[in-house]
Amino acid sequence: MANRCAAVALSLSIIKIPAGQRGGALIGVTHLGSEQRVIDPLRKLGTSHLVLVAEPSLLAGRIIRTPEDLALLPTISMGEHMDRDRWDLVSAAGEERSHVHAPRLCCEDLGMLRRGALAGLGVALLPEDSCVDDVRRGALVHVLPQWSTPEGTVYLVFTTTRGMLPSVRAFIDHFAEAFSVMRGRGRLLVPDQKEKSPAAAFPNAATC
Numbered sequence: 001m002a003n004r005c006a007a008v009a010l011s012l013s014i015i016k017i018p019a020g021q022r023g024g025a026l027i028g029v030t031h032l033g034s035e036q037r038v039i040d041p042l043r044k045l046g047t048s049h050l051v052l053v054a055e056p057s058l059l060a061g062r063i064i065r066t067p068e069d070l071a072l073l074p075t076i077s078m079g080e081h082m083d084r085d086r087w088d089l090v091s092a093a094g095e096e097r098s099h100v101h102a103p104r105l106c107c108e109d110l111g112m113l114r115r116g117a118l119a120g121l122g123v124a125l126l127p128e129d130s131c132v133d134d135v136r137r138g139a140l141v142h143v144l145p146q147w148s149t150p151e152g153t154v155y156l157v158f159t160t161t162r163g164m165l166p167s168v169r170a171f172i173d174h175f176a177e178a179f180s181v182m183r184g185r186g187r188l189l190v191p192d193q194k195e196k197s198p199a200a201a202f203p204n205a206a207t208c
Contacts, residue, residue, distance in 0.1 A: 055120035074122035077103035
């Protein structure tokens with residue numbers, strides 16, 4: 001029987017997917033650390049880092065060598081914490097540092113955050129694959145290239161595998177393939193971290 005067409009509504013935001021919701025229509029992508037437990041069905045897509053980037057003129061006359069030097073620069077950040085935000089970073093040698101700051105722009109739209117960085121509003125912490133092309137063409141500079149967030153595992157999270165429509169399963173397969181292609185473009189920015197990655201597998205999680 002031919003698959004029905006799937007209607008896709010894309011919302012880029014930070015949300016919690018309700019546990020136990022049925023229907024297979026709610027699909028989201030989450031970036032998880034090893035301390036978080038997963039109770040929804042999921043499909044592992046790959047790994048990801050967040051990296052620090054800025055418009056080149058923002059760094060003019062400033063030498064940024066350590067995470068502490070980020071205090072010299074304005075920041076823009078994902079989320080809603082304009083009064084106080086924190087970036088947890090790890091170096092290629094496994095050293096951990098946190099940068100506490102008051103960003104001049106906060107939002108939950110990754111595209112807007114990237115555009116803010118390109119406009120020179122501040123240093124941004126972005127997924128490496130979302131800004132690798134901007135770094136390669138010189139529109140953004142990779143700030144503190146030896147530092148990034150700890151590696152995390154990216155999952156496609158959905159509500160249930162029971163009674164899943166073929167069109168929904170086909171969309172999940174297509175999304176996973178497209179993500180793999182995208183990750184192939186964006187793995188050049190972050191040096192290998194000598195410390196064991198905190199992105200552990202979840203052996204008890206259901207998979208598609």
